Amino acid sequence: MADDREIARLFRVNKTIHELVDDRGFQVSEEEKEMSFDNFKKTFAPNGSVDRNSLNFWTNSRTDPEDSIFVFYSDEKKVGVKTMRKFIGILDDKKIRRGIIIYADAMSPPARKVITQLGQDYTLEEYPEADLLVNITKHNLVPRHEVLPKEEKAALLLRYRLRETQLPRILISDPVARYYGLVRGQVVKITRPSETAGRYCTFRIVL
The missing domain is CATH 3.40.1340.10 (RNA polymerase, Rpb5, N-terminal domain)
Structure with a gap:
């Protein structure tokens, strides 16, 4: 047994x-x-x-x-x-x-x-x-995470006139960050369901 x-x-x-x-x-x-x-x-x-x-x-x-x-x-x-x-x-x-x-x-x-x-x-x-x-990413309470390529990260900061320090953060020790092997400075796009908009996206920088 x-x-x-x-x-x-x-x-x-x-x-x-x-x-x-x-x-x-x-x-x-x-x-x-x-x-x-x-x-x-x-x-x-x-x-x-x-x-x-x-x-x-x-x-x-x-x-x-x-x-x-x-x-x-x-x-x-x-x-x-x-x-x-x-x-x-x-x-x-x-x-x-x-x-x-x-x-x-x-x-x-x-x-x-x-x-x-x-x-x-x-x-x-x-x-x-x-x-x-x-696999924690398959849990229904974990939203979809996508790592932005460097070009998309730069475009995001330019579009909203943001500095990196102004983005919300996700810790490198976060279980989802560990799952994807994220490194400091990367930006992830997090997509969640929304009752009014269908879905909405937020962006977080890895620290």
């Missing part, structure tokens, strides 16, 4: 992380996003338990062939420096500078410090499995 719960948990995590990567503009097949639980179990848990290493994957951007992302599942429930070194080593071998590490329970302060220290050379993110059990 414990193994079945673990398989079901990792099935949900795997589905969400593929949707996340796809929503960020990276290549993900429909088969990967829509994989059934039975196929997941047959592919990744043929012996009754999941080898987390088999869930690792990397993919390229749909628009920039030079941009790739690597998703790494930690064997350690609590990530330490040793696992971080393994993670960075794989990124180096594949010549990838963008990566996401997923872990079961926690990340030690020294391991988290590695992410900060290597921030100039890599774009590294960490997610506990619990944060990926559901």
Whole structure:
């Protein structure tokens, strides 16, 4: 029973992380996003338990062939420096500078410090499995978020004669900002339903 719960948990995590990567503009097949639980179990848990290493994957951007992302599942429930070194080593071998590490329970302060220290050379993110059990952007209370290209951001500021500091803010730690991998200075368009206008849009800058 414990193994079945673990398989079901990792099935949900795997589905969400593929949707996340796809929503960020990276290549993900429909088969990967829509994989059934039975196929997941047959592919990744043929012996009754999941080898987390088999869930690792990397993919390229749909628009920039030079941009790739690597998703790494930690064997350690609590990530330490040793696992971080393994993670960075794989990124180096594949010549990838963008990566996401997923872990079961926690990340030690020294391991988290590695992410900060290597921030100039890599774009590294960490997610506990619990944060990926559901895709928060599919919740009916979460409005649609779209990242504005630089040209559209500039046009928005010019049209309304605004400075960046005058825009409403969304924190970089916001769950939706984390889902899309937003960085400081980006602007998101948020579309909400309206009883009178059908829908209305607001814009927020990431801080």
